[in-house]
Amino acid sequence: MNYFSDDKEWPWLLDNAIDWDRIIPLYYPKFPTEDGFQNKDEIIDFIKELLTQTGAWTSTAVLERAAALDKIGAGKVENGITIPSDELAAFYKEAAELQVFGLPVPQDVGGLGLPLGPLMIVLSQLARACMSSCTQFAFFTSMADMVHRYCDDETQQRIIPQICAGTMSGSMCLTEPGCGSDLGMIKTSATPTDDGKYLLNGAKIFITNGGGGLGFVLARIKDAPEGLAGISMFLCEQNIGGDKLNYRVTKNEEKMGMHGSFTTEVVYENSTATLVGEQGKGFKYMLHLMNEARIAVGMQALGGIEGCLDYALKYATEREQFGRPLTELPLMKRNLSDFTTERDAIRALMVDTVSHFDIYQNLDKKKSHTGELNKKETKMHDEAWIWTRKRTPLVKYYACEAYTHLSQRAIQVLGGYGYMEEYPVERYHRDSFGPLLYEGTSQIQALMALKDVVKYAAKDPKKFFSSVFAKHPTANFVSADHFSVKEFNKIQYKFKKNTIKLLMKCLRPESIGDIFNPKAWTAESNIEELMTHAETLCQALSYMETLRVLAIHSEQDESRLDLFKRYEILVRPRLEMIYTDWSIR
Ligand SMILES: Cc1cc2nc3c(=O)[nH]c(=O)nc-3n(C[C@H](O)[C@H](O)[C@H](O)COP(=O)(O)OP(=O)(O)OC[C@H]3O[C@@H](n4cnc5c(N)ncnc54)[C@H](O)[C@@H]3O)c2cc1C
Structure with a gap:
């Protein structure tokens, strides 16, 4: 199975969920481009072709090597250096031949100069096959970005071509x-x-x-x-x-x-x-790398979810118990449907987030290199930053937690076989704990998400309580008459009401006279009380953002409504549990 062209979701998302109208002019200001692209569609076709190639590579060579790489390991440390194992070296060689190390690297330093979206999708393809290969790969591309962003010309010209060639x-x-x-x-x-x-x-x-x-x-x-x-x-x-x-x-x-x-x-x-x-x-510079890395880890976790569910679904179709395939047993049917719903929903959330991040990242780099942006660019930059900042901790938290949970459920689908090394789902589960921990643990992501809400509330409590969250830019073009949007608005209203109740419960100043005094809302003991709710708030925010994206997609294309409805059924009970938790604890 090709991870791109044979997948039901990826081609739709590539065509419809990435804001190419804004992104492509940032990377290709005029046509024809130096590479001979005549228009936007030719670039998108090229990206699809590339993802089909990487989809073929990852779903065959990378996947077939994954178990051996897991057994043999990355390599050894000798005399102060690391020496990659044959398996890891073979992976590097293939990646260099396919030129994927240079995907997002600007052309003047030897890369392909593509937008970030394709790189992020390649990361998820790699992780779908092999989490370790994906992780090693990411420390080529992210390093090229850091050198390009922060180092002088001499360093860039010396180091980046080596990274693209896979030798550094x-x-x-x-x-x-x-x-x-x-x-x-x-x-x-x-x-x-x-x-x-x-x-x-x-x-x-x-x-x-x-x-x-x-x-x-x-x-x-x-x-x-x-x-x-x-x-x-x-x-x-x-x-x-x-x-x-x-x-x-x-x-x-x-x-x-x-x-x-x-x-x-x-x-x-x-x-x-x-x-x-x-x-x-x-710390500020590292935070830049960490923001990108957190979104990349979210994509990695998504790949892990896809990979373990690929196996679980195939197994459930082939395995018969009680005279029926597992997929036909009512309880299993419901479980499998929930797993795929959450996988597809997280994928949609990730791609939407990557789209905002791509705009932000491109313009932010331009700003740091040239020192200025024009009015239109500044507006785009600031808007993309709002979504990037808000979503980054959510996607890292949600995708990684879901990966650990769903890979554990995948083991259960395989029954005893799932526990055996002969089947790869136990590897996906073992691997899932890395993404939970690096680039900031789940608890740190939850605290970041909470900080964002508190900062917004404390800046202007009056405004906050009248409108809790920023309006999604795409929502401007969306008629509120559509079923999914109406439904989303209803769920969001309830979420806002409960969030405000929680904030009032934890942060409300003792004196009524202080109610519109921002400082009084951020007393340390009150904030500490609110911190105990950081993870549940982060979960609720993640579900809300995912619903928002799915509602917009349903508005764009009626065939997406089914996913919106399935996800709504999945997370509404979870949201209710969170509200109950907030009212009791
Ligand atoms: C596979 C792997 C790869 C890694 N790669 C890198 C790398 O390339 N570079 C690098 O620098 N580091 C790397 N790390 C380290 C990783 O970033 C740290 O392990 C992580 O930041 C947590 O730090 P710690 O292990 O010291 O745990 P601690 O910070 O001691 O945390 C222990 C526990 O306390 C929780 N906790 C901490 N603070 C709070 C708080 N304020 N409120 C609530 N709970 C809290 C944490 O969530 C965690 O559950 C890697 C780790 C792993 C597992």
Whole structure:
């Protein structure tokens, strides 16, 4: 099965759920393009062709290698470097031949210069076949983006072509033994040298692909302020000439899953590094990478959901019990229908989010390179940012939690066989815990989502209580008469009412005179009380955003109404449970 062209959903989403009218002019300002594309449709056709090729590659070679990569592992650590296993090396070779490492990389530094959407879809295709391959792959493309965004011309021209060729990759180095979620505790030090460089000292743990060749490292310059404000970002390359390695990889962790991905310890001992951007802005820069990475991890989790359900559905069709295929047993039928509904709904949410993110990312890069955007671009940038900021923690939280849950359910569909290594669903489940943890755990995502709501409420409580959430831009073109939109509005009204009740319960100032005083709403003890509801709020927000996207899709195309209705039936009871939880606890 080709993961793109044989899939019912992907071609529809590519044609209808990505805002090509806005995205393509950002990447191709005039026609014909330098590559000879005459118009928008030719570019979309090219992207479809490419995704059909990657869909064929991932559903055959990458999938067929996944079990062996899981067994044999990513490779070994020897003399301070990582050496990929034959399986991982074969994957790199194929990816380089297909030129997929350079998909989103601008053409002037050797890439294909495509929008972000195709890259994100390739990530989900890879994860559908093999989570480890997907993870290793992401540390090529994301590194190219970071180098292009933050490094000088010389560094870009030197490093990015190597990334596109598959001979160099990198890592993001944040976590230390004493510091994970709370990055303000980073201890790795950076000491300036006379030639404008820095010497790094310290150790990083759990670093994916630590031996790729370069790392973006968060460290603290001597006498920098405490906490996040004192953290700077450095580019540190492993080979800088001479016999000695600039930093050493000392360990590859033995993990529960994702065996085909390197998770390493990296030690810096007077390692020469270059400051990226300005001192003290390291966390801000890393947040940029993390925003993209969080959406990418959501796509990865979606791929994992697709992959394990591919197996579960096939098995349920073939396996007979009580004289019928499992798919015909009433309880199993309901369960399988719920699983596929949630998978399809999450896919729609992800693609809509990627579409906003693509616009934001392109214009944000332009802004940071040229220092300005025109009026129209500024409007598009700001609008896309609202949706990107709001959705990022939701998609990371929702897709990853659903992946762990649905891969566990997939094991149950296979009964005892699901527990056996002979079938791949147990691998999907083991692998699902990685995405739950990296790029900020689920709890951290939930707190980010909560912060967004509180920030909005505290800015202008009066306005907040009259209209809780921003209006989706596409909704302007949507007639409120459509069934799905009316239905969505009803559900949203109830959600708003319950959210306001929750906020009032936790944050309401004691004195009635303070009711419109923003400061009084954010007293620390009140916020701590509200924090206990962060995960349930994040879940409810995720369901609401998914419903919003499905309602818009149904408006566009009547054939999508069935998915909207099925998803509504799936999540309305969940929302009711959350409201009950808010009223009792
Ligand atoms: C497979 C894998 C790959 C990784 N790759 C990288 C990498 O490439 N680079 C890198 O720098 N790091 C990487 N990490 C590390 C990862 O980012 C951290 O494990 C993660 O940020 C959590 O940090 P921690 O493990 O120290 O847990 P802690 O921060 O100690 O958290 C422990 C628990 O407390 C919860 N918690 C923390 N703070 C709060 C709060 N305020 N409220 C409620 N609950 C809270 C967490 O959700 C978690 O459940 C990787 C981890 C894994 C598993």
